[in-house]
Amino acid sequence: MEIKWLEDFLVLATTRSFSRAAEERNTTQSTLSRRIQQLEDWLGVRLIDRSSQPVGLTRAGSDFYRESVAIVRTVYRARAGARRIGLQGAEQLRISAQHVLARHFLPRLLARIEARLEIGGVTLKSDNLYNCVDDLLNDEVDFMVCFHQPAMPDLVDLSGYDFLVVGSEEMVPVSLPDDSGAPRFALPGTAGAPVPCIGFSSENPLGWHRQARMTAQDIELHINPVYESTMGEIIRDMVLDGRGMAWLQTMLVGGDLTVGRLVRAGDATWDQSIEIRLFRTRALGRGAVEQIWDMLRDGGFPPGTPDPRPS
Numbered sequence: 001m002e003i004k005w006l007e008d009f010l011v012l013a014t015t016r017s018f019s020r021a022a023e024e025r026n027t028t029q030s031t032l033s034r035r036i037q038q039l040e041d042w043l044g045v046r047l048i049d050r051s052s053q054p055v056g057l058t059r060a061g062s063d064f065y066r067e068s069v070a071i072v073r074t075v076y077r078a079r080a081g082a083r084r085i086g087l088q089g090a091e092q093l094r095i096s097a098q099h100v101l102a103r104h105f106l107p108r109l110l111a112r113i114e115a116r117l118e119i120g121g122v123t124l125k126s127d128n129l130y131n132c133v134d135d136l137l138n139d140e141v142d143f144m145v146c147f148h149q150p151a152m153p154d155l156v157d158l159s160g161y162d163f164l165v166v167g168s169e170e171m172v173p174v175s176l177p178d179d180s181g182a183p184r185f186a187l188p189g190t191a192g193a194p195v196p197c198i199g200f201s202s203e204n205p206l207g208w209h210r211q212a213r214m215t216a217q218d219i220e221l222h223i224n225p226v227y228e229s230t231m232g233e234i235i236r237d238m239v240l241d242g243r244g245m246a247w248l249q250t251m252l253v254g255g256d257l258t259v260g261r262l263v264r265a266g267d268a269t270w271d272q273s274i275e276i277r278l279f280r281t282r283a284l285g286r287g288a289v290e291q292i293w294d295m296l297r298d299g300g301f302p303p304g305t306p307d308p309r310p311s
Contacts, residue, residue: 020230047060073138076140093120096131096143099126116299142288142289164293165276170250171248171271172250172270173247173264186265187266189222201229240256247270
């Protein structure tokens, strides 16, 4: 039995979709399906009910899910402990961040830190939100940087973890321009001609942002969801391919808007600010972590109050 089989199973149990789980795991659907089958063969029981859509868990699968969560976290916590022992004396800073932030925000944040402190080497992991959270919970990283949405579900429970608000970002509606420079797909659409929309899937909190923003508008909105992904870069590529409009971060599409590759699909009433938060590990004994935390806090980044769990 391989640990990646358990990780595949946990993601599939959460997404209830082989295609979405394969995307989350950065593998093909056939490979993920084969590994789930290998896990079921190793256990000698069926875990997945493939007769329904979306797929569900069998009774054995539901019971094994709870055990798998504990097993995976124990394994990674043990690995983190072994690594800490093996790397004692080495102050390699470990940071995880969501894909867009790792590429477009962290270099600026690290430059600000390095201007004030000698931090040595940095190990940066770019991943989806849930894997970043798992790294933090399992003490695999010193810091985690993520977008924050008030409506994050129970799966993302960071209550009790200290954080700083280290930035903010705008989600703006964008579209490919037509020949006249106007948006090819403009909000709010009509009942007879809904606007094709490319969005973040429900596993990404920015997907909940989009849904919350739509329901918050006084203007009646008519969209037709045509494509979903957990990665902003993929959504941007689909917009550039002319498949629809999307809400995307300005750090991702600011350059496209400046040169006219993309245009706004709606005015500023459709924009929404989101926080960028930096969470720190609760593990003790990392002097560099405390130094960086104190420097950022004293440098004007406000500490946050841990959010209560949603009721």
